[in-house]
Amino acid sequence: MLAMRSNNIHPSSMRYVFFFFKQLVLQIMSTSQKIAIILFFLFFGCSLYAATTSAPVKNPTTFIEYLTQEKAHLISSIQETTQPITLKNEKEYAAKMKQVSSILTMIDVKIKSLEGFLEHENKEQNYLNQRLKLLQQLPIVKEDTTVPERVARVENLLIINKQTIQLTTDNLKLANDYQSALTEEIKNLEFWHSNFVLEQKLVQIKTVKEKLNRQLLDLYENINNQPSKRSKQPPLSSSDYEAKLLINNQNIAVVQNRINALNIQRTLVKGDMIYLKNPDTKNLQLITDIYKDALNQYSKIEKSLQQINTFLEHEIKLVTALNLKQSINSLQKTLTQEINESKKQKQLLFKSLTDYQAQLKKLMSSRQTLADYNINSWPIILNKIAAIPGLFYKYIKTLSLKVYDSYLWLSPLSVVVLWSGFVIIGVISFLISRFLKSLGRDKERSRLTGYLYDGVLVLVQRNIPYLCVVSMLWLLLTITHISFANYQLLFKLIAVWFTFKILILIARLVLLERITDSSGKDVKLYYRLKWLLLFGGWTTALMTIGHLLPLSILIQDIFNRLFMLFILTVSLVAWKSKDVIPYLLRPLLNSQKRYVRNAISLLVILMPIAVFSTAVIGLFGFTNLAWSMSLYLAYALIVLVGYILARGLLFDALELFSELMISSLRNGWLWIEVFLKPIDNIMRIILLIISILVLFQLFGWHSDSIVMINLGKFAQYTIVNFPGIHITVYSTIEFFMLLAFFAWASKWTREFCYRWVYKNTKDAGIRHSLSVFSQYAVVLLGGFVTLHVLGFDFSGMSMIIGGLAVGMGFGLRDFASNIVGGLMLLIERPVREGDLVTIGEHEGRVAHIGIRSMRVSSWDNMEVLIPNAETFNKPFTNWTHQDSIVRTVFPIKVSRSDDPVMIQQIILDVLATTPEIVADPPAQVFLKKIDEALLEFEARYFINVQVHTRFEVRSKVLFAIMAQFKAANVKPPIEPIAVEIKEKEGQNDFTAKKHPTTTN
Secondary structure (H helix, E strand, O other): OHHHHHOOOOHHHHHHHHHHHHHHHHHOOOHHHHHHHHHHHHHHHHHHHHHHHHOOOOHHHHHHHHHHHHHHHHHHHHHHHOOOOOOOOHHHHHHHHHHHHHHHHHHHHHHHHHHHHHHHHHHHHHHHHHHHHHHHHOOOOOOOOHHHHHHHHHHHHHHHHHHHHHHHHHHHHHHHHHHHHHHHHHHHHHHHHHHHHHHHHHHHHHHHHHHHHHHHHHHHHHHHHHHHHHHHOOOOOHHHHHHHHHHHHHHHHHHHHHHHHHHHHHHHHHHHHHHHHOOOHHHHHHHHHHHHHHHHHHHHHHHHHHHHHHHHHHHOOOOOOHHHHHHHHHHHHHHHHHHHHHHHHHHHHHHHHHHHHHHHHHHHHOOOOOOOOOOOOHHHHHHHHHOHHHHHHHHHHHHHHHHHHHHHOOOHHHHHHHHHHHHHHHHHHHHHHHHHHHHOOOOOOOOHHHHHHHHHHHHHHHOHHHHHHHHHHHHHHHHOOOOHHHHHHHHHHHHHHHHHHHHHHHHHHHHHOOOOOOOOHHHHHHHHHHHHHHHHHHHHHHHHHHHHOOOOHHHHHHHHHHHHHHHHHHHHHHHHOOOHHHHHOHHHHOOOOHHHHHHHHHHHHHHHHHHHHHHHHHHOOOHHHHHHHHHHHHHHHHHHHHHHHHHHHHHHHHHHHHHHHHHHOOOHHHHHHHHHHHHHHHHHHHHHHHHHHHHHHHHOOOOOOHHHHHHHHHHOOEEEEEOOEEEEHHHHHHHHHHHHHHHHHHHHHHHHHHHHHOOOOOOHHHHHHHHHHHHHHHHHHHHHHHHHHHOEOHHHOHHHHHHHHHHHHHOOHHHHHHHHHHHHHHHHOOOOOOOEEEEOOEEEEEEEEOOOEEEEEEOOOOEEEEEHHHHHHOOOEEOOOOOOEEEEEEEEEEEOOOOHHHHHHHHHHHHHHOOOEOOOOOOEEEEEEEEOOEEEEEEEEEEEOOOOOHHHHHHHHHHHHHHHHHHOOOOOOOOOEEEEEEEEOOEEEEEEEEOOOEOO
16 A cells, blocks of 8 residues: 555545445436446546646645545535525426436435545554554664654655545535535425426416406406397397396306306415425414315305206206207306316315325324433534524624625615614604603503503613614614515514513513512512513523524424423412412402402413413423414413403593593483493403404414314204204303393393483383383393294294193283283382382382382391282282371370370470471371270371381380470379179189270
8 A cells, every 4th residue: 555655646536536436326327327427437537547647746635635625616515505596497497406416416425435435544544553653663773764764654644644534524524514405405496396386376377367357257248238239139038038148147157166266276375385485383274274264165166056057957948049058058068067176176175184184283293202312412412502602693793794795885875864864763762762751750540541551651761772773773784685584583582682671671560669569479479580581581582593593403402492491480480479460460350240350360370280281291392282382372361461451441441431421411420321331341242252253263263173163063963852942052052142131131221211211201100110111121022032042933833832821821820910910010000119018917118019029128127029919909008109208196195193285285295396207297196085094195297208217206206205204293004903703602713903994
């Protein structure tokens, strides 16, 4: 080998050339390519041999120069692959694809040759090292000078060998990079070709659509010209003329179906282009939904065409003219072709949809294993992570140089516009900052709108300098015509920084600068959130860099798992702080009903659990599934926050409007009760429905999605199916919804009629009865509507309704009499709500008159339900039917020895001085009875029972009379005692008893 190196040929170069030649010939399968490459390498080998033989001293240096040139060539080739693809047609694409494939084949052979050559050079280096050791171990004789020369020659060969190994290693690395670049270029060429094919399809669809539109326009013109043609041509019968118009209309329908099919194909092509550009999970789900919708639309088109064909088959039997029959036959052939084409398209779509669903399922269930994270790979991973700052610096440097070069080429007018824009942005930012400071000076807020207004002002005011700088940067990049792809990473990182900075600022405003919790939980929560959001900002930035910079899949997976770890930490912090969040929402939840507060509390518990599950799934390697779940959770959270904010803003707007109505209108409270509160309820329902629809749209639950189709099938499930009764799940839901609506509408109708429609009615009883009748009318209408929606067919239930009527006549007689009694009470109005009545053994105030019973509040604070039939068929006492003035009568007994005139006067004085007793009619005191030992008086007075109760006033009067009697020395009477003596056999019986005597 040393002899060979001392001659004019470098053995390594020849071995490398012929080994490369051998591998390439074995890789190339085409005969013509084999011949061309054989001729090329024969010429190359002869040239290399001539070059090496012509310079015997410089042979090793010449081979090193060859490797150096090869290195420069590879670097240049790699840079050429980064150029954008500028192809015009498929011919250029085929030529370019063939060229790149040939180069890729050659570079594959070159990589194998370099690997073999590098292995051989390493062996030769070991051989030279061993030979050098042997030469150094030989004894040196003074007269012998060959050993030092041989040592120097071997050392020289070692230096050359090391340079050759280094250059070969560099070339091998560059060859691998060039191979990756060529593979990526082939993918880009395939993407270009797919995109080109789809664009050509769009052009074809557009051309065919324009042709069909012209044909459709001709058909419409044919309809308009039929009357004039009919007057010029021989007369046709009315049936033939109508058949001709009918054929023309069916042709229009067929053309419209073709146009619809073309629109479907255009939508499919656009969906394929979207998925081709970014084949991720979201776009795969999107294109799956597009294909499902296309299948449904093709089914509708096919059904429409079949209906037209069936209609023509029926009409051809009625047509007598030969030319019309031929037109119908031609149209039927066209319909048959269109139906077959529609079926064919459906089969192709179903196959593509199945493939896409399989890809989606595979993508969602794919798992990134931890096999790559071994001990040997961690140094490589750490080196790649350490190289990220250098890559980012290189990216910023490249972007800066591009901006600088573009700025140098700007026209003077563009430079003036750029600097004027900088000045304008700075001045506007300064003015906005001063203006915002003047707006938010210590103003008290009491509504959610005010808090949101203050929060937005603070956020904008504290970020104006950063917004100013970002605006100037965007203006600079726009005027210098830098494409978005070049500064996409920079602006996404700025967006991440802004997002987390604003979140930290919001947490500071809510939890730290407005401390309301004396326990300090809000302060602890703030510091938890601050460090958590800092960690989240860094992980999000790293994830963004990993997806936009040319990093390996392994590094991207590490950054994705870091982000999932951040989500896991968020869930743990949210779970630990689940008691603080309801406290922060307390001002908003206090005015809500209990079920709303319970729902919010449940969400506060469920959301951390859902986020925790998502993060754990992502950390276990199911990244795509975790990203999809995270997206859905983000959608749900956005809709929930949007609903809460919209509901708070709506509440503030209605409250402000109600205050305005009260201050400006005479009967403002009436407008609020009658109109504003119903509008509030309606807006709540509309807002809830809109939120649900938005959530369904974000989730992709369209009308043709699997979820909605299954829900539709479940909704159409039959619960009851009898003659005249067909109840499904959907009808049951509709029934309860309409039942709730009519229940609310009946109450609102009663209030509206009582407070607004019948407000001029002087008699309160008539006003009440009319409002109740209006309520019953709404209830009756709602009953028929809800039962019909539930599934009751009244036209087919005549027998059942007749049986129910007979049953009501016998079994429900009391129930019917109560209802009739209630109606008659409302019509005759012998009693009203608020009257004092005595019905049988029950006495009290009428609290409510219903359709079946009357509710009476007794003096014992008990609610007594009295059937209306008892009130209507039996006598009862209404103490306040005409007015609320009621008489009270009670007896008073005194001794026979007292002056009756004085007693009468004392009682009259007490009645006159009691304020609860009305003056008209006047109070009266009569002497009712005179006994042997007693005088009995009867006191009569009147009170207003709407103001005072009879028991209360009578007790007060009796206390006052007792006090006056005591002051006048009137003693209580002593009733006489009669003694009767009865004599019986063997014993005497003495009986003493009270025996009052009566004097007429």
